[in-house]
Amino acid sequence: MKKQILIPIVIFLFLTVSTIMLILYGKGYRFGFGEGKIGFSETGLLVATSSPNGAQVFVDGHLTTATDNTINLRPGTYAIKIYKEGYFPWEKKIKVQKEVVSKAEATLFPTNPKLEGISLNGIDNPSLDPSQTRITYTLSSQSPRKNGAYVLDMSTRPIITLQSGSTQIADDTTDTFSKAKLSWSPDGQQIIAAISGENRQPTIYLLQADGFNQSPKDITATLSTYQDQWEKDKQDKEKSRLIGLKSNLRQMISENFRVIAWSPDDTKVLYEASQSATLPIVINPRIIGADSEIEERTLTKSNTYVYDIKEDKNFRIDAGNTKKTSNWLPSLAWFPDSKHLIFVEDKKINIFEYDNSNITTVYAGPFLDSYIFPWPNGSKLVILTDLGNPDLSPSLYTVGLK
Numbered sequence: 001m002k003k004q005i006l007i008p009i010v011i012f013l014f015l016t017v018s019t020i021m022l023i024l025y026g027k028g029y030r031f032g033f034g035e036g037k038i039g040f041s042e043t044g045l046l047v048a049t050s051s052p053n054g055a056q057v058f059v060d061g062h063l064t065t066a067t068d069n070t071i072n073l074r075p076g077t078y079a080i081k082i083y084k085e086g087y088f089p090w091e092k093k094i095k096v097q098k099e100v101v102s103k104a105e106a107t108l109f110p111t112n113p114k115l116e117g118i119s120l121n122g123i124d125n126p127s128l129d130p131s132q133t134r135i136t137y138t139l140s141s142q143s144p145r146k147n148g149a150y151v152l153d154m155s156t157r158p159i160i161t162l163q164s165g166s167t168q169i170a171d172d173t174t175d176t177f178s179k180a181k182l183s184w185s186p187d188g189q190q191i192i193a194a195i196s197g198e199n200r201q202p203t204i205y206l207l208q209a210d211g212f213n214q215s216p217k218d219i220t221a222t223l224s225t226y227q228d229q230w231e232k233d234k235q236d237k238e239k240s241r242l243i244g245l246k247s248n249l250r251q252m253i254s255e256n257f258r259v260i261a262w263s264p265d266d267t268k269v270l271y272e273a274s275q276s277a278t279l280p281i282v283i284n285p286r287i288i289g290a291d292s293e294i295e296e297r298t299l300t301k302s303n304t305y306v307y308d309i310k311e312d313k314n315f316r317i318d319a320g321n322t323k324k325t326s327n328w329l330p331s332l333a334w335f336p337d338s339k340h341l342i343f344v345e346d347k348k349i350n351i352f353e354y355d356n357s358n359i360t361t362v363y364a365g366p367f368l369d370s371y372i373f374p375w376p377n378g379s380k381l382v383i384l385t386d387l388g389n390p391d392l393s394p395s396l397y398t399v400g401l402k
Contacts (some may be wrong), residue, residue: 042074045072050067054067056083057071057081100288102289113400119397127184132264135151137152149169150166170212177205206219257269264334269306276299283312291311304316384396
């Protein structure tokens with residue numbers, strides 16, 4: 001009888017202890033020896049991932065594991081290095097807290113990126129649309145019917161050549177569209193083509209971006225009407241972004257930010273400080289396991305920062321300034337993953353994380369006028385270059401990043 005009662009009790013105790021141990025294990029506690037005692041030690045979890053995967057993970061200089069793995073570490077700050085042969089190393093100091101999952105998420109860029117031509121010679125005036133998925137450009141090296149204005153859609157399919165991936169929207173039989181300066185409407189549906197020359201007054205055309213314009217519309221006399229409407233559209237879009245935020249966050253952005261660009265996923269803001277100020281804490285208590293890079297909430301007027309809305313973190317950006325250097329790309333611009341920024345300086349293309357870490361020069365060859373366009377999936381960059389040969393007309397090339 002006693003045996004019949006004892007067995008269920010033992011099973012119950014075993015299951016209870018097992019459950020408690022599983023819970024403690026999930027929180028990062030580990031059973032072992034420490035300081036001459038036997039018992040559970042408080043640890044945190046570090047999840048290390050990389051793209052591409054299969055990279056080595058070093059903790060304080062010691063090879064510890066490979067990426068796509070979880071490491072148990074005692075609370076503290078660790079120097080994490082993620083390395084894969086053929087790629088630039090990724091390094092960051094990560095703060096590990098007990099019972100907290102911290103992340104080391106490394107995007108690795110190749111040390112020898114592949115350069116591929118994707119166009120004919122004679123490309124000029126490329127311009128990226130607001131969605132960052134299409135490039136409009138002019139072609140001047142072919143016949144009048146082949147020359148003109150084109151649109152390349154980078155999001156629909158793999159592009160082998162521009163001839164297969166581009167749509168001609170105007171040719172040189174109506175006017176010299178191969179010499180036009182092109183710019184997009186805020187909604188990406190229309191393109192303004194401005195044509196001028198030494199012996200003619202400027203002519204402004206409005207082109208539809210989705211097909212060939214048989215009779216391009218001359219809007220020279222009414223250009224200001226379109227510009228006013230498009231400026232209003234930009235302001236309305238900015239207002240709609242702010243309306244979706246909490247009132248205290250909306251006030252903080254309105255009072256202190258001169259917005260340069262929202263990240264593609266609208267979770268971060270690249271901005272110039274409109275005044276010297278101290279940013280209030282918006283999320284309190286602070287988010288555990290958030291980015292452990294040192295933030296800076298004391299703003300200096302005209303300095304450049306990135307504010308992370310989801311984590312309520314603010315980082316000063318040291319790279320360059322925000323003066324425009326081309327039709328599209330300022331010296332700082334967002335990468336499609338919303339985690340990195342593109343930075344152009346001294347004819348070098350750099351990519352770095354939004355918290356101002358891991359600055360990597362991904363391309364140092366020749367390119368023209370800082371015309372750089374990221375592929376929508378982040379797999380490559382598109383540049384305009386003559387490969388340093390003044391006898392060649394410029395072409396579009398891709399710089400492989402994966």
